[in-house]
Amino acid sequence: MKISDVKHFSASFWLISVTTAIYYLQLMPFVAQGQVFFETKYGRNADQADNINSMVYLLATITMPIFGLAIDKVGKNMSWMLSGIILSLGSHVLLAFTYTEPYICVIMLGIGYSLYTTAAWPLVSRVVPQHNLGTAYGLVNTVLSLGQAADNYLVGYIVDTMGYLILEVFFITCSAGALITAAVLYTVDSSRGGGLxxxxxxxxKNLR
Known part of the structure; x- marks a missing residue:
């Protein structure tokens, strides 16, 4: 492996990286701010708000192995990945503009997170040679970390100056952005045979 090999990584790899970075912009900061959000918007006490907020990661912990097995059995990673983004987008729309029971919203978000994570991360190994996988996963995490570093500052600024409705609109924008880049990835991949x-x-059949 040489550093110069990175320039030969495919467009699909970079689209996976960017989509993943954008997708997580709406997830981790939401959970970080979630308890106060549920107290503020829904009038829940601290314990109730914390229980609602914890459902995102708790549900993902339970469902990731299940979805992982399902994806191994069925395939169709891109379809699962897009479904996860759409669920997350729907969750933020409900949280922003309705008073739908918050448990329903966080269940949608938790399942969306689980679907996206179990479907998207294995795709890297399909678009990068095996001897470059360590570098590839390192680059994905670098892009993700850069996004989170900027996101934490921006989320704090939005909460302090504009409030939680605008924050949810920001999360909706991030989810929509991830959906757009995932759709571009799907289109690019389809033009090359639909391997993802x-x-x-x-x-x-292709392995034979």
Whole structure:
């Protein structure tokens, strides 16, 4: 592996990296701010708000192995990935503009997070040679970390100056951005044979 190999990484790899970075912009900061958000908007006490907020990661902990098994059995990673983004987007729309029971919203977000994570991260190994995988995953995490560093400052600024409604609008924008870049990834991949959204049967057939 040489550093110069990075310039040969495909457009699909960079789209996966950017989509992942944008997707997590709406997740981690939301959980960090979630307890106060649920207290402020829904009038829940601290314990109730904390219980609601913790559902995102608790649900993901339970469902990730289940979705992982399902994706291994079925394939179609891109379809699962897009479904996860859409669920997350829907969750933030409900949180921003309705008073839907917050448990419903965080369940949607937790399932969306679980679907996205279990479907998206394995895609890196499909678009990068095996001898470059360590570098590739390192780059994905670098892009993600850069996004989080800027996001934490921006989220704090929005909460302090504009409030939680505008923060939710920001999270909706991030989710929509991830959906757009994922759609571009899907289009690019489809033009090259659709390797990222093959079913398990199709993958096994290609290995023969």
């Amino acid at each position: 959204n093959l079913s398990r049967k199709e993958r096994l």
